[in-house]
Amino acid sequence: MKILLTGGAGFIGSHVAQAYLDQGHEVVVVDDLSTGYAHNVDPRAKLYKIDVRDAQLSEIFASEQPDIVNHHAAQISIPISLKDPCHDADVNVMGFINILECCRKYQVRKVIYISSGGAIYGEAEEYPTTENYRPAPLSVYAINKMCGEQYLQAYRHHYGIDYTVLRYANVYGPRQVPYGEAGVVAIFIEKLLQGLIPTVYAYSDEPEGMIRDYVYVADVVRANVLALTEGNNDCFNIGTCVETTTLQLYNAICWQLGLDVPPHRGEARPGDLRRSMLDCSKAFKVLGWSPIYNLVDGLKQTIIYFKEKGIEK
Template identity: 50%
Template structure:
């Protein structure tokens, strides 16, 4: 199949591209490299250095005869969305709408959408949250993701476009960008290996559902062959607080840093953890990499990367 992966040079998207290529699919990548990197890009993928909002993207749909769109390109920084909701909406809503319009126009069979299980539910009523939990996003980023989910329902009902929505927990692993505000595992690991001091926001007891990127890739593989339209949480159902994460990473990196706390970030969610029961029941997906194993793999990746750069 001809599969278009937006954000295919990014952290999660590049791993998805690798797995699709391994299966023998023809993969086309669109990425503006704002957070992605050419070193993540699979050499067997056909690459277009474009923003998803660019009208030239239509030419790709026209010439590449796309069967499936896997949409990972996004403005993914929650705090940036709070500071500049208009920019966030332009990328995450308008950019997605353009892809949906082209999908209808050029006969795309399925649209796989990377949504958020962290930001979409807001402060949870129960733990872990399932897909029926009320959606009360506390950031423009979460609002935008929910908006695109609603548009997908519209495009299915009115235009017959099948979709699979994957609501991700807090994804971590090799290739995660340590330079943004998002991705605490990458940020802490990078600072620890460089001998710098990581800062824990607030008291550090805020929890997240940390899910390894390799497990997320498997969900994107299963989505290819699912013939219905649905929404699935992709997480572990396990809460881990930031203080615990800090200590695990400190031990793995051998860092000699203190546990330093800074001011809390305004509007930061206190607890976030999602249930994977539905996707297990429907597609047979479950997380297979434990947090300890995933952190070990991630630290090894960053160690190797820093060793290569210092040669």
């Protein structure tokens, strides 16, 4: 299969590209390198440095004729989405419409769309949260991710383009950047390796910090491989259904580094969701997917990587 992968120079997308290539697929990466890096792109893939909003994207689709599009490119920062909502909508909605229009014109069979289970449900009352829970996004980023899901339904209805939505929990691992949804993992590791003391942000009534569902990137990659052939016209939570507070995460990283340093404490930032944890039983039933890595094993791999390569700035 030929797969056009947007955001393939970024943290998660670059791992997905490698897995597709290892399976013998042809991969074309579309990335403007705004937060990604050319050196993340496997040399077996072809890289086009272009913005997903660019009208010239159509020419790439015309010459490459991909069978499947996997859409990882995005403005990924929740704080930036709140500071500059027009930019977030421009990249995450208009950019995605540009992609969908190319899919329609050049008969792409299927789109794999990356959404956020960590953001779109808001402060969910159902916990762990299933895909049936009605999303109640609280950030501009989450609204626009949800909007993309709805465009997929419309393009399926009108033009017959299949899709699979993967709603990621908080993804961490090698090549992670500090500004995404699980950026705290990279920030804690980097600071502790430099001998600095990180800050654990918390609401005053929940001193252990925010509850999150941390999923290791290799597990997320397997969901993208399965989605090539399974789970058409459906959406799936991709997480671990394990809750971890910010303080537990901090302690787990300190333990692996052999450190015993209490963190600085700070007030939760406005907009920080208090808790998020995903029920992923649907991905197991339909895709045959479940996570393999627990937090200890995933952090171990991540720390090995950061010790060797450091964090990208």
